[in-house]
Amino acid sequence: MVRETTSTGRRLPSRRQFVQGLAAGGVIAGLEWGGFPAFGEAGQKPEHRSPAMLTGNHFELSVDRLPVNFTGKNSTAVAVNGSVPGPTLRWREGEVVTVAVTNRLKTPTSIHWHGMRIPAEMDGVPGLSFAGIAPGERFVYRIPVVQSGTYWYHSHSGGQEQQGMTGALIVERKEKDPIEFDREYVVMLTDWTDTDPETVLSNLKQNSDYYNYRQRTAGTFFSDVKKNGLRPTLSERLMWGRMNMTPTDILDVSGSTYTYLLNGNTPKANWTALFKSGERVRLRFINASAMTFFDVRIPNLPMTVVQSDGNDVEPVTVDEFRIGLAETYDVIVEPQDNTAYTIFAQAQDRTGYARATLAPRLDMTAEVPPMDPRPVRTMQAMGMTMAGMKMSGMKSISGMKGMDMAGMDKSDMKGMNMSVTKDTNKSGMKGMDMSGMKGMDTPNMLMGDPTGATPFPQPGPHTDPAAQRFVQGDQV
Numbered sequence: 001m002v003r004e005t006t007s008t009g010r011r012l013p014s015r016r017q018f019v020q021g022l023a024a025g026g027v028i029a030g031l032e033w034g035g036f037p038a039f040g041e042a043g044q045k046p047e048h049r050s051p052a053m054l055t056g057n058h059f060e061l062s063v064d065r066l067p068v069n070f071t072g073k074n075s076t077a078v079a080v081n082g083s084v085p086g087p088t089l090r091w092r093e094g095e096v097v098t099v100a101v102t103n104r105l106k107t108p109t110s111i112h113w114h115g116m117r118i119p120a121e122m123d124g125v126p127g128l129s130f131a132g133i134a135p136g137e138r139f140v141y142r143i144p145v146v147q148s149g150t151y152w153y154h155s156h157s158g159g160q161e162q163q164g165m166t167g168a169l170i171v172e173r174k175e176k177d178p179i180e181f182d183r184e185y186v187v188m189l190t191d192w193t194d195t196d197p198e199t200v201l202s203n204l205k206q207n208s209d210y211y212n213y214r215q216r217t218a219g220t221f222f223s224d225v226k227k228n229g230l231r232p233t234l235s236e237r238l239m240w241g242r243m244n245m246t247p248t249d250i251l252d253v254s255g256s257t258y259t260y261l262l263n264g265n266t267p268k269a270n271w272t273a274l275f276k277s278g279e280r281v282r283l284r285f286i287n288a289s290a291m292t293f294f295d296v297r298i299p300n301l302p303m304t305v306v307q308s309d310g311n312d313v314e315p316v317t318v319d320e321f322r323i324g325l326a327e328t329y330d331v332i333v334e335p336q337d338n339t340a341y342t343i344f345a346q347a348q349d350r351t352g353y354a355r356a357t358l359a360p361r362l363d364m365t366a367e368v369p370p371m372d373p374r375p376v377r378t379m380q381a382m383g384m385t386m387a388g389m390k391m392s393g394m395k396s397i398s399g400m401k402g403m404d405m406a407g408m409d410k411s412d413m414k415g416m417n418m419s420v421t422k423d424t425n426k427s428g429m430k431g432m433d434m435s436g437m438k439g440m441d442t443p444n445m446l447m448g449d450p451t452g453a454t455p456f457p458q459p460g461p462h463t464d465p466a467a468q469r470f471v472q473g474d475q476v
Contacts, residue, residue, distance in 0.1 A: 049271050050186075050263050051167065052087040057097050059089060061111070063133075063155075063165065064104040070259050070266055075194045077164035078105070078155065084264050085188055085288065086153070086167030093148040093174040099141040101133055108132040108157050111141070113169065114326055115151040115310055118143050125156045132157055148173040149310025150284040150328040152188070159197025166190060166288040171310070179306050181282035181332060185273045189323070189345055189354055191258040191289040204252055211257055214248045214349075214374065239379060247377040253291045255352025260292065262345065262354040270365065271356040273343075281333050281358070282306075283343075287323045293348040295322050296329075298358065299369055301341045303331040322348070333358070340364035350374045 066079035080086025091097050103109045110132045112124035122141050126132035133139040148171045155165035168186045193200065203210040224233040240246060265271040275281050283303075287294060297303075297320040304317045307330035315332075323329055323345075335341065340359035347353065350371045357365050 049265055049269065051083050051085050052081070053090060054087045055090040057091070057095050059097070059099045060102075061086070061099060062102045062104055063109050066164075068164070070192050070261065071194055073194055078109075078160045079164060080167055083167075084164035085190065086165065088168040088170060088186055089153070091143075091145050091169070091171045093145050093171055095145050097141075097143045097145055099143070100138055101141065102138045103133040103135055106135055108134050109160060109165070110155055110157045111153050112156040113141075113143065113151065113153050115149075115328070116143070116169070116171075117146055124153075145171060147171060147310060148177075149307060150186075150286065150330050151310055152286045152288055152326075152328065154288060159201070161288075162191075162193070162197040162200070162290040164190070164192070168284070168286055170284065179282065179312070179330070179332070180280060182279040183275065184282035184284060186263065186284045186286065187343065187356065188263050188286045188288050189292075189294055190261045190264070191253070191292045192261055193253075193257050193259070195257060197290070200253060200257070208252070209246065209249060211253045212246070212249050213254065213256055215246060216248060236379065243382075250349035250375055250377070251292060251347060251351075254349055255347055258292065258347075258352060260289075260294075260345070260347060260352050260354040262343070262356045265356070267353060267355045267368075272362055273356065273358050274362065275335055275358060275360060277336055277338055277360065278334070281335070283331050283333060285323055285329045285331065287325055287327050289325065291325070293322060293324050294345040294354070295320055295348060295372070296343070296345045297321075297369075298333065298341050298343050299366075300339075301333050301335060301358075303333055305329055305331050340366040342366040342368055344369055346371050348375070 061080050062082075063078065063080055064082070066077045066082060066084060068075055068077045068084060077084045089099075099111070101109075101111055108126065110124045110126050110130075113122075120129045122143050123129040124141070130139075151169040151171065153167050153169050154161045166188070168188055170186070200211075209215065221233065221237070224236075228236075259266060263271050273281070273283075285296060302317050302319060303321070304315050305313060305321065306315050307313060307328075309328055321329060321331075333341075335358065338360045340357055342365075343356040343358055345354045350373070353371060355368055359365070
């Protein structure tokens with residue numbers, strides 16, 4: 001562990017670092033002082049829209065503020081070497097790598113090497129493995145590289161990761177790579193907001209549904225009653241209420257707040273990767289977002305998954321896959337013609353997407369597909385079923401006399417305890433017998449299909465009829 005201190009005054013990046021940052025694809029906003037054109041605007045070359053690739057076993061990184069404009073509004077990001085995302089680092093298995101990080105911010109920073117097996121003191125988590133990198137300080141990471149694959153790095157200080165301080169990390173094998181390919185690209189997915197990340201977190205702490213603008217309404221209640229009947233509809237609402245959840249709460253923050261980026265590019269900027277017909281192209285997908293799960297597909301071009309989180313897997317060909325927070329997937333595609341393809345990554349809640357183009361030439365584009373129907377979770381997706389539920393004895397629920405749950409089929413609700421306690425709000429629930437549901441304990445609740453199948457919402461519009469239940473009236 002090496003610490004060096006620079007001058008206490010805040011310094012601008014050197015000319016070399018600044019020029020490298022521009023070529024790396026940092027998003028520069030047009031400011032009052034004249035500034036520079038926003039990244040991805042007309043006139044900029046597509047090859048300038050990707051972060052720089054740095055190789056070797058010693059790296060110099062500088063962390064500073066960067067003016068950006070992803071949304072039409074000037075904002076400020078946290079950049080590495082003047083780039084958002086930061087430069088892609090390429091290491092080699094078996095070597096010892098040093099990374100010197102200079103903090104030019106007014107607040108502490110850090111870099112965590114996500115997925116890497118390294119000594120704890122080099123892991124980069126303030127308060128756990130080291131104290132962080134103070135303003136004006138230079139910290140040198142010394143990392144023995146004992147693995148290979150696709151990984152990434154990001155800040156572990158405050159909201160800096162959400163503000164753009166991320167980057168790809170590619171570790172080459174010591175021996176020949178058994179995965180054959182002719183060319184490769186990093187595809188890094190992120191979510192950007194002009195809102196201060198601390199404000200986003202504070203809003204969610206006060207109200208977990210703060211950014212969920214797709215709540216069910218009285219209108220949808222009556223629509224469900226008309227379709228399913230009063231008792232099943234009321235029972236389903238009560239179940240969600242007991243869990244303090246809502247079936248429309250898919251992601252904590254949606255596209256109304258986020259702009260989804262691919263390699264630091266908005267959908268309009270259209271980052272482009274080139275190929276020659278018949279080539280095997282390796283795409284290294286990284287979900288470096290703060291809150292968003294993505295469903296990824298390339299229409300009319302199958303993808304063969306060959307690696308997950310840096311680990312080789314038995315190759316499997318898919319049309320679409322879901323990538324969660326911090327996950328990485330390596331896929332091989334083999335375009336056989338001179339057609340352009342769209343790399344399409346839609347947010348799990350279908351409120352926005354990131355996209356890019358895979359094409360033989362830079363001037364080619366492909367149609368951007370429409371987003372899939374908005375998903376709605378079901379009780380089955382939560383590992384529960386209401387089949388066989390009878391409510392003939394439950395009393396005093398707003399005119400539903402005599403309703404109880406004594407006849408409810410409990411075979412699928414093992415371990416569930418919904419018995420009324422002294423703390424339960426019993427208004428309107430007087431006489432409700434839930435003793436037959438004894439043992440429901442949230443920590444033991446089965447959150448998914450016991451067979452191992454992916455719970456809904458799955459990728460695609462036809463995986464569950466519930467996807468079609470989200471009618472216009474569900475919007476607020």
